Structure formats: structure tokens, C-alpha cells
Amino acid sequence: MVDKSISKLHRGVKILHDPIRNKGTAFTEAERETLGLQGLLPPRVHSFAEQELRVLGNIRAKPTDLERYLYLISLQDRNETLFYRVVMNHIEEMMPILYTPTVGDACQAFQHIFRKPRGFYVSLEDRGRIRETLQNWPHKEVKIIVITDGERILGLGDLGADGMGIPIGKLSLYTACAGIHPTQCLPVMLDVGTNNQSLLNDPLYNGLDRLRVRGSAFDELFAEFIDAAQEVFPGVTIQLEDFANINAFRLLEEYRDKACLFDDDIQGTGAVALSGIIASMRITGGKLADQKLLFLGAGEAGIGIANTFVAALADEGIAAEVARKQCWFVDSQGLLISAREQMAEQKRPYAHEHAPTDDFLSAVKTLKPTAILGLSGQPSTFTREVVEAMAEINERPIIMALSNPTSKAECTAEQAYTWSEGRAIFASGSPFDPVTIGDQTFVPGQGNNAYIFPGVGLGVIVSRSRRVTDEMFYAAALSLADQVTDADLQRGRVYPALSRIREVSALIALDVAKIAWETGLTEREQPEDLMADIREHMYQPVYPHYA
Ligand code: NAD
Numbered sequence: 001m002v003d004k005s006i007s008k009l010h011r012g013v014k015i016l017h018d019p020i021r022n023k024g025t026a027f028t029e030a031e032r033e034t035l036g037l038q039g040l041l042p043p044r045v046h047s048f049a050e051q052e053l054r055v056l057g058n059i060r061a062k063p064t065d066l067e068r069y070l071y072l073i074s075l076q077d078r079n080e081t082l083f084y085r086v087v088m089n090h091i092e093e094m095m096p097i098l099y100t101p102t103v104g105d106a107c108q109a110f111q112h113i114f115r116k117p118r119g120f121y122v123s124l125e126d127r128g129r130i131r132e133t134l135q136n137w138p139h140k141e142v143k144i145i146v147i148t149d150g151e152r153i154l155g156l157g158d159l160g161a162d163g164m165g166i167p168i169g170k171l172s173l174y175t176a177c178a179g180i181h182p183t184q185c186l187p188v189m190l191d192v193g194t195n196n197q198s199l200l201n202d203p204l205y206n207g208l209d210r211l212r213v214r215g216s217a218f219d220e221l222f223a224e225f226i227d228a229a230q231e232v233f234p235g236v237t238i239q240l241e242d243f244a245n246i247n248a249f250r251l252l253e254e255y256r257d258k259a260c261l262f263d264d265d266i267q268g269t270g271a272v273a274l275s276g277i278i279a280s281m282r283i284t285g286g287k288l289a290d291q292k293l294l295f296l297g298a299g300e301a302g303i304g305i306a307n308t309f310v311a312a313l314a315d316e317g318i319a320a321e322v323a324r325k326q327c328w329f330v331d332s333q334g335l336l337i338s339a340r341e342q343m344a345e346q347k348r349p350y351a352h353e354h355a356p357t358d359d360f361l362s363a364v365k366t367l368k369p370t371a372i373l374g375l376s377g378q379p380s381t382f383t384r385e386v387v388e389a390m391a392e393i394n395e396r397p398i399i400m401a402l403s404n405p406t407s408k409a410e411c412t413a414e415q416a417y418t419w420s421e422g423r424a425i426f427a428s429g430s431p432f433d434p435v436t437i438g439d440q441t442f443v444p445g446q447g448n449n450a451y452i453f454p455g456v457g458l459g460v461i462v463s464r465s466r467r468v469t470d471e472m473f474y475a476a477a478l479s480l481a482d483q484v485t486d487a488d489l490q491r492g493r494v495y496p497a498l499s500r501i502r503e504v505s506a507l508i509a510l511d512v513a514k515i516a517w518e519t520g521l522t523e524r525e526q527p528e529d530l531m532a533d534i535r536e537h538m539y540q541p542v543y544p545h546y547a
Contacts (some may be wrong), residue, residue, distance in 0.1 A: 008508045012036040019080040020183060023543045026051055030547040039363060040530070048085065048543060055086050065102040068114060068165030072097060076172070077116050080182050092498045095173070099450060100430045101170040104154045110162035111204040118168050119187030121161070122225055123208050123216065130227040142233040143184040143461045145262075146170045147225070149192050151212070151244035154299075155377025155408035158244075160194025161207025166180035166242050170264070170453070178454030178505035179538025180461065186233075190225060192218050222251065226259050230370075237460050237468065239264050239453065245299045249346050260460065262468040265300040268449035268456070269375075270308030271477040271497075276400060276447045277309070277371060279494040280425045284396045286370065289318055291326060291398075294369035296360055297376030298331040301402065303346050305373060311474055324349050328367050331376070334358040364389045371398035374410030378403070380409035387419035401422045402447050406430040413444040417492075428496055432531040445488075445495035450474050455505035459512025462537050464524040471519065475511040483507060502538070509534050 008501050015021050015035055015497035023031075032038050045524055046054075047101040055075060062068045067466055072094070076083040087094045090295050096102060106113065126133055150163025174180040193212040199205045212218075229236055233369040234340030240251060240263040262268070277291060293309060295302040306327040312321035327338040327350050335357040336343070343351060357363050364372065364386055372390060376384055390397035397420060402408040405427075416424040422437050427447035434443045456476050460468055483496045510531055516522045527533035 010338075011298045013040060015354060016040060019077055019083075021077045021527070021544075021546075022081075023081065024051060024079050028545075028547065031545070034547040038063065039304045040335065041372045044523045048082070050083050052086055052089065055082065056090070059086075059097075060198055065097055066105045066109065069102045069106050070115075073168075074115065074120070075412050077118070079230075081541045081543055083540075084175060084182070087172070088502070088541060091176060091501055094176075095450070095498060098172050098176075098450065099169045100154060101407065103165050104156055104405035104407075105427040107159050107162050107165040108156065109157070111202060111206050113198070114204075114206060119164055119189060121164075121189050121191060122221070124193070124210075124213060124221060125193035125208070127221055128526075129226065130221075130224050131231060133214075134228055137186060139183040139186075140233075141181075141184055142186045142236055144171070144180055144237045144239065144457050145186045145188055145229055145233075146174075146239045146241050147188040147190055148241040149190040149243055149247070150207075152242050152245070152265075154242070154404040158194055158196045158212075158403070160196055160199050161189055161191045162199065162205070162207070163242060164189040170239070170241060173450050174454050174457055177450060177501045177537060178458040178509065179502065179540070180454070180457060181539040183193065186236075188225075190222065192221065202494075203226060213522060218247070226236040226255060226261070230259060232541075235260065235389075235464060236465075237261070241265070241459070245344070248300045249303075249344070257467065260465065260467055262456075262473075263300070263304075264449055264453050266304035267308070267470065268304075269301040269452045269471040269474045270304040271456075272447055272449045272480070273305040273373060273400060273402065274308045274312055274474075275451070275477040275480040276427050276494045278312075278400065278477065279484040279489070280396075280398045282484075283425055283489055283494075284370070284394075284398070289313055289316060289323075289326075291371060292369045293327050294363060294367055294372050295327070296331075296372065296374045296378070296381055297403070298329040298336055298347050301373060301375040302329060302373065303350070305375070306350055308452055308470070308477065311470055312477070315474070316326075320349075325352060328363065328369065329359050330363050335363050345422065361385050361389060363392075368393045370394055371400065373400045373402060375402050376410065377408045379408050379410065382416070384415070384419050387411065387416055387424065391420040391423055395423065397424050400427045400447055402427070403431040406432070413442070416444075417442050425492065425494060427480075432439050439486075442492040445493040446498070447495065451480055451501070451504065451517035452508070453497060454501075455508025456512050458505055458534065458537065459509035460516070461511060462530075462534050463513035463516035463522045465513075465521040467521050469515065469519070469521070472512045472515050475515055476508045477527070479511045480504065506531070506534055506538065 152173035153159040153163040170187035193210040238261040310323040337354045338351045416426040427445040432444045
């Protein structure tokens with residue numbers, strides 16, 4: 001394909017500094033002639049494959065994952081096409097670097113490793129002029145925004161403006177996993193201050209030097225951003241990311257019917273966990289209605305999963321009150337029971353009649369769940385006793401240690417398999433290596449919403465849906481579970497191999513997009529061959545020809 005957009009503006013050194021158009025040493029002789037690049041590059045022309053080899057060699061030679069992260073991000077700043085080629089061709093190797101767990105290290109060190117800004121910063125000081133400042137963004141075709149205020153970054157807490165690493169990482173996955181064009185992705189940091197005193201004490205911290213604002217000052221800034229974003233980028237989809245639960249639930253409720261908006265921690269996590277449970281049942285043989293879920297952690301992710309589970313049972317004709325009784329929570333105050341005096345509104349439907357129980361092990365022993373799900377951000381809380389109790393109650397206990405990053409996982413893959421004598425069906429939020437016990441090797445699945453949000457976003461973009469609905473996330477969960485093969489299950493994995501993520505996302509997008517048409521959420525005429533249309537939308541990292 002010849003790129004006709006090339007102009008004087010993109011000649012010479014300028015094109016070498018334009019990450020979207022740069023080809024580095026892969027510019028051909030003819031291109032070097034046309035674009036005025038003679039002398040600006042070493043004489044030898046390298047193929048794309050050779051460039052990829054060089055990048056891989058460099059990445060693998062780095063001493064730490066954080067160094068690998070830095071190398072990859074600087075490659076993204078220099079040559080985005082090569083960056084995506086490497087990431088897509090080696091997704092299993094690169095995802096843990098660009099995303100959990102390494103992105104957690106990167107956010108914690110963000111102010112010190114800062115080299116070049118990426119993404120868009122909106123702070124309290126921009127009140128009243130956000131629309132104007134958004135015009136500064138160089139790309140006008142933005143289709144998806146991931147926005148955070150940095151208050152609950154993974155399980156690491158308040159990282160303020162340093163949380164920007166998360167929207168950047170998530171949007172890289174939108175491109176790598178679902179082919180959303182890089183120029184259509186906008187990472188946003190909403191800087192409303194931080195309560196992390198060590199950041200405020202650090203002279204190199206990049207964010208506002210103040211404590212977080214709450215109440216109307218926060219709400220007005222958020223509202224202004226949503227209005228401005230919709231005006232500047234009509235039809236844009238907005239993903240809320242890593243807001244603390246005091247804001248996440250209420251923002252979702254307030255804006256889900258006013259904008260094309262969803263909360264990944266609530267809805268995306270709900271879908272990925274439900275999918276894992278549905279796939280697990282192909283091993284355990286039970287029915288969804290027979291599952292009893294015990295959660296450790298009753299925040300966005302835990303409640304989001306329970307709500308999705310209840311919606312799935314509703315689809316099977318089971319009343320919400322009955323379905324909710326299958327979901328139990330232990331949070332920082334112990335077992336969530338109806339006698340508890342004060343609780344957040346979203347927890348109330350799951351506060352059941354029961355004697356108070358402080359510890360998780362007692363809750364496991366008395367409630368006898370079929371699955372335990374860790375969303376507490378507290379490591380080592382699925383103890384040996386907990387896993388052994390689960391293995392005593394269930395022939396195949398479902399154990400999901402979903403907290404991120406790896407350092408926060410409730411137990412490791414090895415612990416789950418060893419303590420259950422190889423019977424656990426295990427999944428984790430961050431990746432774990434395969435585990436061999438005796439002559440059996442188990443490959444743990446990664447129960448991470450990276451399986452869900454890229455496909456959902458692609459389906460919403462292709463269909464031009466006005467809204468993102470719970471029905472779409474439910475469809476995404478079913479689609480994902482459907483794509484788990486018998487071979488995956490035999491190896492103990494309840495999610496498809498990451499190497500298939502592009503295909504997985506395309507099929508999720510198909511089911512999500514269909515809902516947009518079925519429920520009248522789009523004006524776009526449905527293409528005759530929707531799957532072909534979806535594939536056509538998917539970005540491929542190939543160099544254009546300039547001569
Ligand atoms: P949150 O802050 O909304 O909720 C955390 C919950 O954990 C709260 O209910 C809190 O009471 C509870 N908790 C804290 N300490 C506890 C303890 N010692 N014992 C029992 N409960 C305790 O956070 P969230 O958004 O729900 O995220 C929680 C974790 O889930 C994070 O580590 C996050 O990275 C992870 N997560 C994973 C995925 C995934 O795709 N795997 C998606 C979203 C969130």
C-alpha cells in the first residue's frame with residue numbers, strides 16, 4: 001500500500017521522528033531518495049524480519065523486566081509498526097512486560113523512569129478549558145479512551161499521576177489484541193491529586209502537588225471531561241480504569257446511559273471470571289446454578305463478577321434473589337452478612353443471613369463453596385489450609401487468585417496445584433509459569449480482562465454502538481468460554497492460549513456487535529458479512545510504501 005498522506009511535513013528527519021510512519025533501517029533505497037533520507041540512515045537496508053530479530057535480541061539481553069518495559073516503550077516512541085509487530089508475534093512473552101505484572105513496577109517508578117510523555121493529562125487546573133486542551137491531541141480519529149485517576153492501580157493503591165502507565169498499557173493491548181489502530185487510542189490521566197504521601201514528598205513526582213479532591217470539584221471535572229471528549233471525538237468509547245471503588249460504581253451508574261462508557265474493573269473482570277467458571281464446568285461437570293462462589297474482596301472486581309454471575313443465571317431463568325444467595329463475600333471486615341450495620345450500597349444484595357465469621361478459612365469450611373475467587377489485593381491469603389479445605393469439599397475445586405500484579409496474587413499456581421494434589425482448576429490475574437507435579441504438567445490460565453475489553457471495544461467501534469451494555473459483556477464471556485478448546489482444558493487451562501488472542505477478540509467483537517444491532521443501539525447499516533468487516537477494521541503492523 002502506498003501512503004499518499006506523505007507530504008513535505010513528513011520528509012527527512014521528520015519522518016524518522018514520526019513513530020507512526022518511521023521504518024528506520026527498513027526504508028528502501030527508493031524511499032530514501034524520495035523522502036530525502038540519504039545520509040540520515042546507515043546504508044544497509046534491513047528487512048522487517050531482521051529488525052524484529054534485532055529488537056528481540058535487545059529485549060532478551062536486558063537484565064530486568066522493567067528494563068525490557070523501558071526498551072519496548074522507547075521502541076513504541078520511535079517506530080510503532082515495529083513495536084506492534086514484535087508484540088503481536090510474541091504476545092505471550094511481551095504481555096507480562098507491557099501489562100501486569102511489569103506495568104505495576106513501571107507505575108511505581110514512573111516519575112523516575114519518565115522519558116517522554118505519552119497520553120493526555122487533564123488536571124484540576126484545566127477546569128473550564130478541557131475541550132480546548134483536547135484539541136491539542138494530534139490525532140482526530142480517536143475511537144477509544146482509557147481514563148484513570150490513578151487511585152487504585154492494580155492492587156498497588158494510590159499512585160496518582162504515575163498511574164498513567166495503566167491506560168498506556170491497556171491501549172497497547174487494544175491494538176495488539178484487537179487491532180484498534182494506534183492513532184485511534186487515547187490514554188488519559190485525570191489528575192485530581194494523590195493521597196500517597198511518599199509521592200508528594202518526591203520532588204520528581206509528575207502529578208499535582210496536592211491531596212485528592214473529592215465531592216463536587218471531582219464530579220465537575222469528570223463531567224466536563226466526558227462532555228468534552230464526546231464533542232471533540234464524536235462516538236468515542238470511554239473505558240474507566242483503576243478508579244477507587246468509592247468513585248467507580250457511582251461513575252458507572254451515572255454515565256453508562258449518557259455516554260458510550262464502561263468500567264473495565266467491574267464489567268470486564270465480571271466477564272472474564274464468568275467465562276473461566278463456565279469453562280471450568282466442562283471439567284467439573286456441574287451446572288452454573290449449582291456453583292457457590294466465595295469471594296475474598298468485595299470491591300469493584302468482586303462485586304462486578306457476582307453481578308455478572310447473577311445476570312448469567314437470570315438468563316437461565318433463575319431469579320436474582322436466588323442467584324445472589326450463591327455468592328458470598330469476605331472482605332476486610334470479615335464475612336459480609338446482613339447484620340453488618342454499615343456497608344456500601346453495591347454490597348447490600350450480597351449480605352446474607354449468617355453468623356459472623358472473621359477468617360476466610362472458617363468461611364470456606366462452613367459455606368462449602370465450589371469456587372473461591374481472590375480479588376482482595378492481599379497476597380498469601382489462599383493459604384495451604386484454605387486450598388486443602390477446598391480440595392476436601394470438591395473433587396475439582398476452582399481456585400482463582402485474580403489479584404494483580406503477581407506479588408499480590410492470593411496464592412501461586414504451584415501452591416494451588418501442590419496443595420490440592422493436582423486437582424485444582426486454577427487461574428490467576430497475572431501469569432504464572434506451567435507447573436509439573438509428578439508426570440503431569442499444568443498450564444495455568446490467565447483470568448485477566450485483557451481477554452475481554454479489546455474484543456468488546458472492537459465490537460462497539462465496528463458497530464458504532466451508542467452504548468456499552470451488560471448484555472455485551474455477558475456475550476463476551478460466553479464467546480470467550482466457547483473458544484476454550486478441549487486441549488486447553490486437558491492442560492488445566494480454562495482460557496484460550498494467548499497466542500490466539502487476535503482471533504479470540506475478533507469473535508468476541510462479532511457477538512458484541514450483533515447485540516448493538518439487535519438492541520437498536522446503532523444507526524450503521526449492518527454489513528452483509530460482519531466478520532469480514534470486523535477483520536477489515538483490524539490494524540496490521542505492516543510498513544506502507546512511500547515510493
Ligand atoms: P477494590 O479496592 O475495589 O476492592 C478490594 C477489596 O478487597 C475490598 O472489598 C476490601 O475490603 C478487600 N480487602 C482488602 N484487604 C482485605 C483482607 N485482608 N481480607 C479480605 N478482604 C480484603 O479493588 P478491586 O478493583 O476490586 O481490585 C482488587 C484486586 O483485583 C486488585 O489486586 C486488582 O488488581 C485485581 N483485579 C484483577 C483483575 C483481573 O483481570 N484479573 C481485574 C480487576 C481487578
